[in-house]
Amino acid sequence: MARTSSSAKRVGLTSSTLELHDKAAARFKHSSIPVKETADLELANQIVDYMAWRMASMLLVTLAVVAVATHADAGGNYGASKFRITGTVLCQDCTKNWNAYAYNAKPIAGSTVAVTCLDKHTGRTVFYGKDKTDEAGVFNVDVPYDLNSCHLDPSECLVRLASSGDQGCAVLTNFNGGRTGEKPSRPYRSGPTEVAYRAGPYYSTLPQCDVDDDDKSCS
Secondary structure (H helix, E strand, C coil): CCCCCHHHHHHCCCHHHHHHHHHHHHHHHCCCCCCCCHHHHHHHHHHHHHHHHHHHHHHHHHHHHHHHHHHHHCCCCCCCCEEEEEEEEEEECCCCCHHHHHHCCEECCCCEEEEEEECCCCCCEEEEEEEECCCCCEEEEEEECEECCEECCHHHEEEEEEECCCHHHCEECCHHHCCCCECCCCCCEECCCCEEEEEEEEEEECHHHCCCCCCCCCC
8 A cells, every 4th residue: 555644634635645745755774875864764754755745735835826816817706796896096297396296196085986796697887986085085985795686897897087185286187098998907906805906096287288199280
């Protein structure tokens, strides 16, 4: 009967891993390195057992990571009853220097961000929610996974910037789909109580900074 190590029993090794374990043990036993003491042979067996345990542990961790990624791609709810969509609304001022314009856009409090979720089978609107940004320009919209016998998939939701809280910086741009809408993709936080997705950041700008892509006055 083939020998099965105690570590193999603990982690439930597959037959292929056990075969590697036995081959490694055979190499130790038939090595040209002299083993003069019983303690040395026992130590060699312990090393082989430890190597087998490490291989099995790494395999289990890899399988767990793949399972979580697959669950995320499938829009799984991880046991949570709702998911949250969060992001920021900022003002881009083209009259400032480049660093200020590109990297130091200021948060806009009181901006409205809306979330619309559709039934993927019928295409009808099942959920509509909105939130106003706080002083840091942050919005949070909570969406239930199940509503009126419909299961809501985050990929069937559209997030868009509805209005700016700063009248001086109120021209909505389409950066990150601010005007036309953006669909959440991968969650950045997941757990049994909440799954969270990021959206945006969304930007408003000043009237003099607004550029009409369809402007052909110079053509």
